[in-house]
């Protein structure tokens with residue numbers, strides 16, 4: 001994995017239907033090992049920000065640099081490959097493909113641009129062991145619990161060992177204890193990989209577990225002082 005470094009410079013984003021920008025002169029700088037929670041009211045632009053950082057959406061103005069690359073200078077096929085290698089996503093809904101097994105779902109990012117070799121097979125198994133699903137490799141998602149599905153999604157997000165791990169409400173659909181377990185695993189995998197972790201969440205408990213917490217206010221990120 002290349003060194004994890006993220007620079008977000010003066011990002012602006014306005015949606016056509018809106019009268020004011022969702023993101024306005026937003027700056028952010030993070031390195032490998034950093035974890036950040038982004039909080040803010042519904043509609044404040046948290047998912048928009050995460051989507052831009054994950055190169056799923058583009059800003060109107062501003063620049064993004066991830067591990068020394070400017071992803072928005074790439075053409076669409078190269079951008080798709082870059083995103084696949086450089087960004088791991090965990091969403092509120094696990095986004096697993098129902099027709100594939102747990103193992104196959106974890107290997108999807110590998111299959112997207114290459115062949116599954118023994119190294120990736122071993123890595124997928126090891127990640128699934130790590131998230132407690134070593135005994136569920138052949139299961140389809142429909143046979144898994146909500147927590148197991150999200151743990152599969154966590155393993156999938158790490159299969160390419162990306163420098164950047166993005167999680168949008170990763171525990172939003174899980175109950176207390178299951179949410180706690182998913183949060184534990186998210187943080188453990190992040191620390192082991194020494195990647196950058198950004199979590200968008202309404203959960204104060206999850207936000208408090210990140211090194212930094214920032215609130216999205218009027219399109220900009222403001223630091224939130226730690227409680228206590």
Ligand SMILES: Nc1ncnc2c1ncn2[C@@H]1O[C@H](COP(=O)(O)OP(=O)(O)OP(=O)(O)O)[C@@H](O)[C@H]1O
Pocket residue numbers: 015016017022040041042043044045046047048049
């Ligand atoms: N594709 C789009 N087209 C037009 N408006 C959009 C689009 N995506 C988001 N918006 C608007 O931008 C604003 C920010 O949306 P966003 O989903 O980023 O907020 P959020 O803080 O993640 O909200 P929540 O906490 O409810 O998930 C909202 O007003 C939303 O309606």
